Amino acid sequence: MVETKDKEYVLNQVEEQGIKFIRLWFTDILGRLKSFAIVADELEHALDEGMGFDGSSIIGYQTIEESDIIAKPDPSTYEILPWRPMEKGVARIICDVLEPSGKPYEGDPRYVLKTNIKRAEKKGLTFNIGPELEYFYFKNDQSAEQIDKGGYFDLTSLDQATDLRRDTIFALQEMGMHVEYSHHEVGPSQHEIDLRYADALTMSDRVMTYRIVVKEIAMRAGYYATFMPKPLLGENGSGMHTHQSLFKGERNAFFDPNDEYHLSDMAKGFIAGQLKHVSEFCLVTNQWVNSYKRLVPGYEAPVYVSWARRNRSALIRVPMYKPGNELATRAELRCPDPACNPYLAFSVMLASGFEGIEKGYELPAPIESDIFKMTPHQLDANGIGALPENLGLATVEAQNSELVRNALGDFVFDRLIELKKKEWEEYRVQLSQYELEKYLPVL
Numbered sequence: 001m002v003e004t005k006d007k008e009y010v011l012n013q014v015e016e017q018g019i020k021f022i023r024l025w026f027t028d029i030l031g032r033l034k035s036f037a038i039v040a041d042e043l044e045h046a047l048d049e050g051m052g053f054d055g056s057s058i059i060g061y062q063t064i065e066e067s068d069i070i071a072k073p074d075p076s077t078y079e080i081l082p083w084r085p086m087e088k089g090v091a092r093i094i095c096d097v098l099e100p101s102g103k104p105y106e107g108d109p110r111y112v113l114k115t116n117i118k119r120a121e122k123k124g125l126t127f128n129i130g131p132e133l134e135y136f137y138f139k140n141d142q143s144a145e146q147i148d149k150g151g152y153f154d155l156t157s158l159d160q161a162t163d164l165r166r167d168t169i170f171a172l173q174e175m176g177m178h179v180e181y182s183h184h185e186v187g188p189s190q191h192e193i194d195l196r197y198a199d200a201l202t203m204s205d206r207v208m209t210y211r212i213v214v215k216e217i218a219m220r221a222g223y224y225a226t227f228m229p230k231p232l233l234g235e236n237g238s239g240m241h242t243h244q245s246l247f248k249g250e251r252n253a254f255f256d257p258n259d260e261y262h263l264s265d266m267a268k269g270f271i272a273g274q275l276k277h278v279s280e281f282c283l284v285t286n287q288w289v290n291s292y293k294r295l296v297p298g299y300e301a302p303v304y305v306s307w308a309r310r311n312r313s314a315l316i317r318v319p320m321y322k323p324g325n326e327l328a329t330r331a332e333l334r335c336p337d338p339a340c341n342p343y344l345a346f347s348v349m350l351a352s353g354f355e356g357i358e359k360g361y362e363l364p365a366p367i368e369s370d371i372f373k374m375t376p377h378q379l380d381a382n383g384i385g386a387l388p389e390n391l392g393l394a395t396v397e398a399q400n401s402e403l404v405r406n407a408l409g410d411f412v413f414d415r416l417i418e419l420k421k422k423e424w425e426e427y428r429v430q431l432s433q434y435e436l437e438k439y440l441p442v443l
Contacts, residue, residue, distance in 0.1 A: 006075050006076075007048075009078075010043070010078045011044060014091065022038050022040065022043055022092065022093060023091070024037070024095050026095045027208060029341065029416055030341060031341025031344070033212055050072035052100075069098065069105050070098040070105075073093040073094075075093065077093050079209075080174070081175075094208070096108060096111065097110070110204070113343040113346055113347045114201065117350070119354055127245075128198065128246070128330075130197030130203075131241070131243070131336070132192055132243075133193070133238075134192045135226060136190050136228070136231055139224070140223075140224050144231050148161045149188045165182050165193060168214055168217045169182060171216075172213055178195060180196050197243060200346045204346055207342040211227055214227075227338040227339045230294040239336065240337055243330045246267075253267070255267075261309065269356040269359075269363070271353075273361050274356065275364075277355065279397045280352075281407075282397065283394040283395055283397065284341070284348045284408070287340055288391070292394070304371045306367040311368050314366075316331055316334065317334060318332070318366075335387060348403075351403060352403060352407075355403055395420045399417050
């Protein structure tokens with residue numbers, strides 16, 4: 001029997017394990033991990049009442065005249081940080097962010113996801129997520145110098161990357177995460193470690209943890225790990241293909257043994273909802289200028305809005321590794337990248353899927369031919385649209401989306417749009433080396 005991680009459990013573990021510092025983690029609107037440390041003697045007070053901090057200094061949080069907010073540790077997320085020396089024991093707890101009154105802070109991405117999850121819970125459903133986060137190892141953070149030249153699934157002789165992946169898996173396991181497998185990805189120095197699926201809130205916490213573990217283990221060895229979507233010109237970018245399903249108790253609500261695709265009406269509505277609204281929520285799943293350097297034809301990243309079973313050029317795939325297997329039936333959304341805010345990304349994914357279920361969206365026929373080879377006329381004939389080509393267009397699509405506003409809430413929605421407009425404008429006016437080299441000598 002697994003012991004519940006409540007307040008008493010955490011306090012006992014801290015004492016028994018000699019933990020001296022507890023790092024309190026939370027996330028800003030852009031998905032960057034924030035943290036401050038308390039000593040063990042302060043933990044009981046923190047668990048009871050939370051710890052105050054200045055919200056006006058966090059991107060997208062409060063204005064300066066209403067800056068006081070509270071970080072309230074969630075004891076179920078207590079874990080020891082395995083990369084810190086045990087004699088100076090350090091643990092972490094992920095926090096919910098609250099108003100001074102104790103009400104949830106509407107700018108907290110974790111609260112946004114909890115709000116969307118309730119929509120599923122009211123129907124007795126659990127939203128399960130299995131993301132595949134890809135990333136690169138480089139020599140440092142000042143260049144994109146790779147540390148290996150391997151390719152997809154390559155079995156190479158022992159090198160730095162092999163050790164890094166192994167040590168990262170050990171650290172993830174020590175933090176209570178079930179690792180299914182790991183491998184070299186398509187690009188040089190590109191890697192992937194896959195976690196077993198979990199409910200959306202648990203998995204969001206794990207994605208935040210996964211990213212910092214990968215970086216910490218790399219840094220400890222003198223290297224740099226990045227989740228930047230497209231760090232290398234001419235090579236595949238890093239995606240976060242996200243496997244999704246809705247469960248009712250132990251049964252997979254996406255499964256229908258009598259359907260030709262083994263998909264229930266709920267699954268079809270869910271997929272149709274995401275296909276209809278993906279251009280609106282793309283800003284959330286792909287939120288950086290660099291995200292759209294990955295979403296181009298020719299590098300295995302999805303560009304066109306369609307679904308399929310075995311076709312990896314489609315935006316949403318229903319994998320056929322185990323046809324007719326109830327537990328394996330799922331929808332894989334292939335556009336998200338690993339630099340997103342998982343709390344917000346999973347929120348819009350769930351909201352768009354539920355929109356399709358509740359409004360009875362009809363799922364079009366799957367496209368099993370290579371979409372990248374289709375002509376514009378063939379794309380039009382098949383009703384295949386495209387994702388936004390850049391952050392500016394994605395921001396416009398999101399800004400006009402009632403679904404995205406409802407999923408994120410007015411507070412987060414307005415601040416996210418404001419931040420992304422600013423980012424796009426800063427990027428838009430930059431002069432690139434490409435322009436200088438191409439035009440300066442001839443114009």
